[in-house]
Amino acid sequence: MAEITLVEAINQALAFEMQADPNVVVLGEDIAKNGGVFRATVGLLDKFGPERVRDTPLAESMIAGLSIGMASQGLKPVAEFQFMGFIYPALDQIINHASRMRHRTRGRLSCGVVFRTPFGAGIHAPEHHSESTEAIFAHIPGLRVVVPSSPARAYGLLLASIRNPDPVIFLEPSRLYRWAKQVVPNDGKALPLDKCFTLQVGMDITLVTWGAMVKETLAAANRLAKDGISCEIIDVATIKPLDIETILASVEKTGRCIIIHEAARTCGVGAEIAAQVAERGLMFLQAPIQRVTGYDTIVPYARLEKIYIPSENQIIETVNKVMEFA
Amino acid sequence: MKIVAHFEIPYYQIVNEEGKITSDVPEFAKDPDHLIRLYRVMILNRLFDLKAIALTRTGKLGTYPSARGQEAVFAGMGDAIEKEDIFVPYYRDVGTLIQRGVKLKEILLYWGGDERGNAFECGGKDFPYSVPIGTQMLHAAGIATAFRIRGEKRAVLVTCGDGGTSQGDFYEAMNVAGVWKLPVVFVICNNQWAISVPRSQQTASQTLAQKAIAAGFSGEQVDGNDVIAVRERIFLALKNAREKNEPTLLEIVSYRHADHTTADDASRYEPKNQRELEWKNEPIARLYTYMTNLGMWSKEKDQALNEECAALVEQSVQDYASIPSVSPEVMFDYLYAVLPEAYKEQRDMLIKRGESAHG
Numbered sequence: 183m184a185e186i187t188l189v190e191a192i193n194q195a196l197a198f199e200m201q202a203d204p205n206v207v208v209l210g211e212d213i214a215k216n217g218g219v220f221r222a223t224v225g226l227l228d229k230f231g232p233e234r235v236r237d238t239p240l241a242e243s244m245i246a247g248l249s250i251g252m253a254s255q256g257l258k259p260v261a262e263f264q265f266m267g268f269i270y271p272a273l274d275q276i277i278n279h280a281s282r283m284r285h286r287t288r289g290r291l292s293c294g295v296v297f298r299t300p301f302g303a304g305i306h307a308p309e310h311h312s313e314s315t316e317a318i319f320a321h322i323p324g325l326r327v328v329v330p331s332s333p334a335r336a337y338g339l340l341l342a343s344i345r346n347p348d349p350v351i352f353l354e355p356s357r358l359y360r361w362a363k364q365v366v367p368n369d370g371k372a373l374p375l376d377k378c379f380t381l382q383v384g385m386d387i388t389l390v391t392w393g394a395m396v397k398e399t400l401a402a403a404n405r406l407a408k409d410g411i412s413c414e415i416i417d418v419a420t421i422k423p424l425d426i427e428t429i430l431a432s433v434e435k436t437g438r439c440i441i442i443h444e445a446a447r448t449c450g451v452g453a454e455i456a457a458q459v460a461e462r463g464l465m466f467l468q469a470p471i472q473r474v475t476g477y478d479t480i481v482p483y484a485r486l487e488k489i490y491i492p493s494e495n496q497i498i499e500t501v502n503k504v505m506e507f508a
Numbered sequence: 509m510k511i512v513a514h515f516e517i518p519y520y521q522i523v524n525e526e527g528k529i530t531s532d533v534p535e536f537a538k539d540p541d542h543l544i545r546l547y548r549v550m551i552l553n554r555l556f557d558l559k560a561i562a563l564t565r566t567g568k569l570g571t572y573p574s575a576r577g578q579e580a581v582f583a584g585m586g587d588a589i590e591k592e593d594i595f596v597p598y599y600r601d602v603g604t605l606i607q608r609g610v611k612l613k614e615i616l617l618y619w620g621g622d623e624r625g626n627a628f629e630c631g632g633k634d635f636p637y638s639v640p641i642g643t644q645m646l647h648a649a650g651i652a653t654a655f656r657i658r659g660e661k662r663a664v665l666v667t668c669g670d671g672g673t674s675q676g677d678f679y680e681a682m683n684v685a686g687v688w689k690l691p692v693v694f695v696i697c698n699n700q701w702a703i704s705v706p707r708s709q710q711t712a713s714q715t716l717a718q719k720a721i722a723a724g725f726s727g728e729q730v731d732g733n734d735v736i737a738v739r740e741r742i743f744l745a746l747k748n749a750r751e752k753n754e755p756t757l758l759e760i761v762s763y764r765h766a767d768h769t770t771a772d773d774a775s776r777y778e779p780k781n782q783r784e785l786e787w788k789n790e791p792i793a794r795l796y797t798y799m800t801n802l803g804m805w806s807k808e809k810d811q812a813l814n815e816e817c818a819a820l821v822e823q824s825v826q827d828y829a830s831i832p833s834v835s836p837e838v839m840f841d842y843l844y845a846v847l848p849e850a851y852k853e854q855r856d857m858l859i860k861r862g863e864s865a866h867g
């Protein structure tokens with residue numbers, strides 16, 4: 183079986199679910215004829231036709247509001263926002279309606295939509311194309327925020343998100359779209375939402391991360407292994423709601439915890455994880471929890487973006503610091 | 509039943525695709541030097557675009573949006589606007605910016621991924637490119653409000669694409685401009701495409717210009733391949749804005765003779781031959797023919813001008829290449845007027861990273 187990239191896995195999941203469920207509708211800017219600016223929806227128009235694969239006018243609030251309306255009538259819209267930096271006009275619809283339709287109508291109406299968008303730096307894009315603002319969505323009650331970090335998880339988590347009856351913000355790390363290839367059987371099997379994935383079992387320290395930073399974290403752990411430091415790597419995958427049990431169980435074993443994310447430091451999801459580990463796992467900890475994150479500044483334009491993104495070296499240095507502490 | 513409202517949308521053209529006059533020639537266009545100035549901006553824009561596209565291929569520039577085929581829009585706007593007015597551009601613009609004083613090397617710096625490209629050595633209070641589509645329309649309305657509040661006779665000129673007209677911000681800006689009688693001119697650069705989505709899929713309305721009607725002011729279409737018409741209509745609209753606080757919407761109709769940006773491949777969605785069919789309308793040949801027929805231009809002059817502009821473009825590339833790179837801590841510069849204590853540690857970390865990267 184051929185190996186596929188993360189973006190191809192997204193495409194495979196969309197095609198599978200559109201075939202399996204006639205209620206699934208895909209919409210967004212440039213997604214039909216053009217197949218999406220990252221090619222995530224390529225071929226869907228030909229397979230499923232213009233009723234179910236819709237190029238929309240250029241308006242993000244419209245895309246979100248339409249999706250909410252469609253979902254209320256039993257369709258399953260999977261809407262693409264071209265870049266995360268352009269999702270903000272839709273925040274009113276997402277925060278004031280999508281997240282709370284079920285709640286305000288006491289279950290009479292619901293909002294089973296998936297809002298997909300590429301995010302993160304590292305692809306030499308112009309300004310506004312590189313931010314990681316997942317924490318905005320993670321802060322909103324009623325939403326799910328899901329971030330895949332491999333082709334297989336992209337496939338399984340997207341299927342799960344489409345089948346999920348509540349709104350999901352599905353964030354695709356654009357830096358990983360074509361990074362690693364993997365065999366992903368097109369078997370329609372979803373992966374669990376609301377669950378972390380332990381990517382590597384280790385004894386000395388727990389590294390908690392998601393999305394594109396899985397790449398640097400795996401590489402750092404590889405190098406640390408040569409120095410005899412055994413890292414346990416947890417891919418959070420669903421950052422809201424948070425599977426804190428898996429993280430706590432790991433920290434109980436290793437006694438050390440570092441959280442790594444690309445987003446700016448202040449009020450990032452790392453702060454929430456650190457708080458929960460501190461609240462419930464302080465007695466396991468042999469060293470202070472640390473964070474390796476992006477800086478509290480605007481993601482720089484392309485020239486400096488590499489320096490903005492936390493590096494393998496920064497992770498290694500922080501691990502060494504934690505290991506030296508105790 | 510009775511009809512309670514009527515409206516009409518005019519279309520303006522002065523010189524047609526054969527270089528023939530189709531309506532009265534405005535005063536400015538009787539001055540050969542003025543026409544040559546407009547022509548020169550268009551040539552410079554076209555050569556610069558070609559160079560920029562070439563630079564993206566060698567990784568010296570990131571993504572770049574070419575204005576090929578739309579040069580008349582930007583040449584005309586930059587010429588029509590007064591120095592004291594404010595210009596609020598969207599990303600597909602070189603021609604207006606350089607007439608406002610922005611350097612070609614700064615435009616290269618911006619698309620090369622460096623914030624200093626927006627710093628504008630020439631100063632002034634024009635806005636930088638707007639990338640989030642449509643948002644800039646509201647900024648323009650706000651600037652115009654400032655002029656009204658202060659009683660200044662100045663106008664604002666703002667641009668967006670045909671796709672941009674689908675955004676709520678576009679309507680909101682026009683709505684408030686109508687209600688408050690704001691001195692703002694909205695220009696739609698209709699190049700028939702928003703990436704892969706054709707104009708016909710953005711709106712079912714016959715023209716984009718008529719969107720002004722619902723906001724209570726006039727809208728018009730202008731032949732966007734006729735730089736004389738573009739310059740004249742924008743000039744008059746700005747004058748109305750300044751003198752009578754009348755907003756106007758101008759839909760400048762042309763064609764995108766390029767991929768959306770260098771990251772795009774229009775062959776996936778653009779009908780074959782459409783570009784060739786549209787090419788007979790392109791603005792540079794039209795003005796060339798017009799001026800040559802009048803005896804004010806020649807092949808020799810054209811060649812000399814092209815050489816002069818090519819040299820300027822080449823020089824801008826050299827200037828761009830010789831700009832020293834920045835150290836990483838500039839990420840925190842200009843984040844606030846004064847960097848709060850809370851972020852100094854992060855800035856220091858970046859200084860250390862910069863040093864270790866160099867050492």
Ligand SMILES: Cc1ncc(C[n+]2csc(CCOP(=O)(O)OP(=O)(O)O)c2C)c(N)n1
Pocket residue numbers: 211240242264268600639640641642668669670671672673697699701702703764768
């Ligand atoms: C709010 C927002 N949504 C999406 C995008 C991505 N995008 C960049 S250009 C573009 C098409 C714009 O078309 P149009 O307004 O016609 O201007 P043109 O590029 O054709 O000059 C899109 C969808 C964006 N920059 N901003």
Ligand SMILES: [Mg+2]
Pocket residue numbers: 669670671697698699700701702703
């Ligand atoms: Mg356009």
